[in-house]
Amino acid sequence: MSAAGPDLLIGIDAGTSVIKAIAYTFTGQQIACAAIPNRYETGPEGMAIQSLSRTWEDCAGTLRLLGEKVENLARRCAAVAVTGQGDGTWLVGAGNAPVGPAWLWLDARAASTVQQLRAHGSDRARFEATGTGLAACQQGAQLAHMAATAPEALHKAEVALHCKDWLYLNLTDLRRTDPSEASFTFGDFRTRAYRGDVIDALGLTAWRHLLPEIVDGTRTTDPLSASAAAATGLLAGTPVSLGFVDIVSTALGAGIYTRGVHAACSIIGSTGMHMRAMPADAVHLDQDRTGYVIPLPVPGMVARIQSNMAATLNIDWLLHFASDLVSYLDPDVTKADLVPHINEWLLAGKPGQLIYHPYISKAGERGPFVNPAARASIIGLSDEHRFADIVRAVVEGLGMAARDCYEAMGPVPREIRLTGGAVRSRALRSILSATLGAPVRVSDREEAGAAGAAMVAAVAIGAYASMDDCLDDWVMPRLGAVELPDAAMSTLYARGFHAYQGARHGLEPIWDMMAPAGLSSSHVFPENEKRLA
DSSP: TTTSSSSSEEEEEEEEEEEEEEEETTOEEEEEEEEEOOOEEEGGOOOEEEHHHHHHHHHHHHHHHHHHHTTTTTHHHHEEEEEEEOBBBBEEEEEGBSSSSOTTTTTTTHHHHHHHHSTTHHHHHHHHHHOOOOOOOOHHHHHHHHHHHHHHHHHHHEEOOOOHHHHHHHHOOOOEOOOOHHHHHHHEEETTTEOOOHHHHHOOOOOOOOSSSSSSTTHHHOOOOOOOHHHHOTTTTTTEEEEEOOOHHHHHTTEEEEEEEEEEEEEEEEEEEEEEEEGGGGOOOOOOOEEEEESSSSSTEEEEEEEEEEEEEEHHHHHHHHHHHHHTTTOOOOHHHGGHHHHHHHHHTTOOOOOOEOOOSSOOEEEEEEESTTTEEEOOOOOOOOOHHHHHHHHHHHHHHHHHHHHSSSSOOOOEEESSGGGOOOHHHHHHHHTTSSSSEEOOSSSSHHHHHHHHHHHTTTSSSSSSHHHHHHHHGOOOOOOOOOOOHHHHHHHHHHHHHOOOOHHHHHHHHHSSOOOOOOOOOHHHHHHOO
């Protein structure tokens, strides 16, 4: 322990699959990590829900576990910061008690409401303010759907939070949200504040009171409450900072922005986030009303984002499929047993043989197009293809989807910084780099999201005068060497990308034909009605 006093920061990242608490030095060195698997449930009509109470219990549990790994953690902790999975709706009522389970970003039940809202004339003005295309995963769409189908839940609620906001409430007893989630859902990315016309366009005027106060965690901290101290093992009064949403925190930790360099970053996780940093006044919005613009914890800077609904979820699906087949021969084989074989399958698979559209989510796709009826497909199979070819095609599909997103925002960036568990695979990185036709760099920091949150706290408590100063220590020294794309593979994939895009445009009317009643893209994209005629 430092003789001068507390010398550690704790970053909490409550993701879709796991909740982590990580201790860092003031200069960004990771000291210890504790994690507890996250748990959520799925159900009919695309339902995906999570228990608020259990999520807090698991978060507190990770902090207690961290305390077992770091001697005198409570006294050494200078500040705590929290980030978490974005979008979704976490309703809280009287006495800060949950109003039912949370609707997650995976929940697809608001798809029909999204279609209706996008078809309304006011949606263009909403998009111009937020910079965000409407999708079923977002709190605005989910609240609008609840208001139309289950208003009793909203009547019981006193505040609508996101995951990290719920944890912040339990840590501090304060109902707050941050500028990133508030502005891309209900406000203006330029002012980082709510806008009444955006709330009106979502049909939520009567529910405006559910939106919490916005605070910037780089400027504001609140003390850890006595009850949270008892639950976590930390000291009451410890400063707590509300981090920006997980995709921003992760991109920050991975190097989307470093002192004057407006870089690009792809997060290859359960979902695929593809983003580039730029000044807010340089953003040019597309006509299709897709993607996101989200403030960064850097004055005047935002991330322009296109997001695939599913990235590694496609690999998870394929491994589940394979393990189901293998289990008929050996019941003890699980999906986890197959994960170590991914690299050898990637290397054995024939490149550029098949087209895979990675739209495996029941919520369809949200970037670079919005279509709740979109579904995954494999095109080009023959009797010569084997399982390794399909594995390779799925990963190539992730690269094609990433390129689709970047090209919707302009030219593919000159360098892309990668993060997410999947990019630890050299074979996967080489496929992504060749598919994008761009060099890539990977940070050696494995837990970029928690680090991004902790950096917000580091600035808030004055350990650094600015985020630029913090990034100089926390990010720049950890960026790996530039990995150049294979020229021959890039040429092959450039040809394949045109087929990928052409096939996905051609499949739109087929998705509509196959969609359940009421879940068609034709109401969102009227040109599809001509194709279906």
